[in-house]
Amino acid sequence: MASKFFLLALLALSASHALASDPxxxxxxxxxxxxxxxxxxxxxxxxxxxxxxxxxxxxxxxxxxxxxxxxxxxxxxxxxxxxxxxxxxxxxxxxxxxxxxxxxxxxxxxxxxxxxxxxxxxxxxxxxxxxxxxxxxxxxxxxxxxxxxxxxxxxxxxxxxxxxxxxxxxxxxxNPGVITIANAVFGSKQTISDDILAKAFQVDKNIVDHIQAQF
The missing domain is CATH 2.60.120.10 (Jelly Rolls)
Structure with a gap:
């Protein structure tokens, strides 16, 4: 019984390793x-x-x-x-x-x-x-x-x-992809609410509006 359990454990380990790597x-x-x-x-x-x-x-x-x-x-x-x-x-x-x-x-x-x-x-x-x-x-x-x-x-x-x-x-x-932080945060389409960004960056909404206008 113990040997069967050990074999099943080895199979599970090998399967998890195979799924965790690129083919x-x-x-x-x-x-x-x-x-x-x-x-x-x-x-x-x-x-x-x-x-x-x-x-x-x-x-x-x-x-x-x-x-x-x-x-x-x-x-x-x-x-x-x-x-x-x-x-x-x-x-x-x-x-x-x-x-x-x-x-x-x-x-x-x-x-x-x-x-x-x-x-x-x-x-x-x-x-x-x-x-x-x-x-x-x-x-x-x-x-x-x-x-x-x-x-x-x-x-x-x-x-x-x-x-x-x-x-x-x-x-x-x-195809590594690239996410430029400023473009994604301030230049998204549709734009992220200036209420959300003002709170996230701890600045006035007018500052957020000004930055968004640059994008």
Whole structure:
């Protein structure tokens, strides 16, 4: 009886482990079929016999992004939207260009951890842990330095010099997603009630209205 109980416990443990991890690849690749009418968690695969080399290729990270915006930064993403062959592979890239004193404002990636490498310039970067600690981990990075932003945590980068800066980010998802905090809170469609935001931020409603007008 004890041996049967032990066997059942082992089976339950192995089953729970299997359900807690991503499934392995069952084929060489799964090029995204963006014309498919099948709705899945991601993209359906197109017939692998119709795959072409362009499904695995992107050109453009050598190009300087246009940073003439309010934040002074621009992200050139390379995810499944740009490379259909990234579908199911769990990785993506982005180039980030920063104007002098520009920033990539506080944001989070709901589906990916990010590892950032500075190619040019110096950046002040950081992330904040979840409640209740809300602890800031921050550091100044120089050319060649690398920093990790854990999945789902709010993080930022700020160019601390009067020169352009460039960084490359690798992310652990084919489609990491991004939620820019200010845009989501003050620029949502429909807008969040200024009563709610005034109470949340402990400011007057006129201040909330002014901020919302910027978005």
């Amino acid at each position: 392995g690849q069952l084929q060489d690749f799964c090029v995204a079929d963006k014309t498919s009418q099948v709705f899945v968690n991601g993209f359906a695969c197109k017939d692998p016999m119709t795959a072409v080399v362009e499904d695995f290729y992107f050109s453009g990270l050598h190009m300087v992004g246009n940073t003439s915006n309010k934040q002074g930064s621009v992200v050139t993403a390379v995810n499944v939207a740009q490379i259909a062959g990234l579908n199911t592979l769990g990785v993506s890239l982005a180039r980030v260009d920063y104007a002098p004193y520009g920033q990539n404002p506080p944001h989070l990636h709901p589906r990916a951890t990010e590892i950032l490498t500075v190619l040019e310039g110096s950046l002040y970067v950081g992330f904040v842990t979840s409640n209740p600690e809300n602890k800031l981990f921050s550091k100044v990075l120089n050319k060649g330095d690398v920093f990790v932003f854990p999945q789902g945590l709010i993080h930022f980068q700020f160019n601390i010099e009067n020169n352009e800066a460039i960084a490359i980010a690798a992310l652990s998802s084919k």
